[in-house]
Amino acid sequence: MTVLVTGATGNVGRAVVELLVGQGVSVRAVSRNPRSLPGEVDVRSADLTDPASLGDVLAGVEKVYLYTLRSGVDSFLAAARAAGVRQVVLLSALAAGDDDPDNAIAQMHLRVERAVASSGISWTFLRPGPFAANTLHWATSIKDSGGVRIPYAQAQNASIHELDIAEVSVAALLEDGHAGATYVLTGPESLTQERHVSLISEAIGKSLWVEDLTGDDARAALTEAFRSPELVDTRIRYYEQTLSRPDFVSDTTEKVLGRPGRTFAQWAQDHRADFR
Ligand SMILES: NC(=O)c1ccc[n+]([C@@H]2O[C@H](COP(=O)([O-])OP(=O)(O)OC[C@H]3O[C@@H](n4cnc5c(N)ncnc54)[C@H](OP(=O)(O)O)[C@@H]3O)[C@@H](O)[C@H]2O)c1
The missing domain is CATH 3.40.50.720 (NAD(P)-binding Rossmann-like Domain)
Structure with missing residues (x-):
């Protein structure tokens, strides 16, 4: 095959x-x-x-x-x-x-x-949901200046390790029983963006600063990153929803793979070379 x-x-x-x-x-x-x-x-x-x-x-x-x-x-x-x-x-x-x-x-x-x-x-x-790998966008700033400016740093997401998505993909490709299934996949825990930075900090053994951007500053930074106004609006709506409540967490990875999804702490360990 x-x-x-x-x-x-x-x-x-x-x-x-x-x-x-x-x-x-x-x-x-x-x-x-x-x-x-x-x-x-x-x-x-x-x-x-x-x-x-x-x-x-x-x-x-x-x-x-x-x-x-x-x-x-x-x-x-x-x-x-x-x-x-x-x-x-x-x-x-x-x-x-x-x-x-x-x-x-x-x-x-x-x-x-x-x-x-x-x-x-x-x-x-x-x-x-959001990939843990999205945080690689912070790598240049972290390496160059020891920290990062983040729009809505207190917004939460349950970021997922790319290896978990890949393992579920391979299960769906090679095992019976996945035809017609729609699998919603997230990481195992909802964390603020600032907490993501602190887990990267722990992984690389170096303290990092975070500047929390809100209002016009956040919009300007997102516009520079995404260019498309629709994507910026979508992203801001998502951040605003998760400022006051945890992000949705799915247990589908665990159901399909028979073990919990990898944590962001694990992802940061796996990618520490990207931030050094
Ligand atoms: N980032 C997130 O938070 C998130 C969340 C949910 C879903 N997603 C979805 O995940 C997908 C991105 O996955 P990823 O991060 O694994 O990919 P990625 O790192 O963004 O890389 C995109 C891949 O697509 C290939 N590609 C793009 N256009 C192509 C074309 N016309 N013909 C052949 N190959 C093409 C590129 O290959 P070459 O450049 O080598 O051709 C590259 O391997 C997107 O559809 C995104 O919407 C992302």
């Missing part, structure tokens, strides 16, 4: 590749610019949004780990179906459960989920 891994150079896709290779599965990895991927992997260069670039990328593929394409998913799914793909495990997002017309991220993921669901291919949807 060959599994095609899209987004193979991404946070989750890279871990999916490594886990599948570790289990002896034949893996084909696709990227627009293949970089360092394990030697056992059949690496192909293609842009999934451009059907002409697919070539024989799907030939002989039975299962696909698919990240959410901004465009071109219909032609990719048609090509996958024609090639005989039997199952797609889609990396969607928690936001897809909130059919809010003003939430551009939710709408993008829902559009792709609906395309997969109507493709005629068996599917599993993974809807993770």
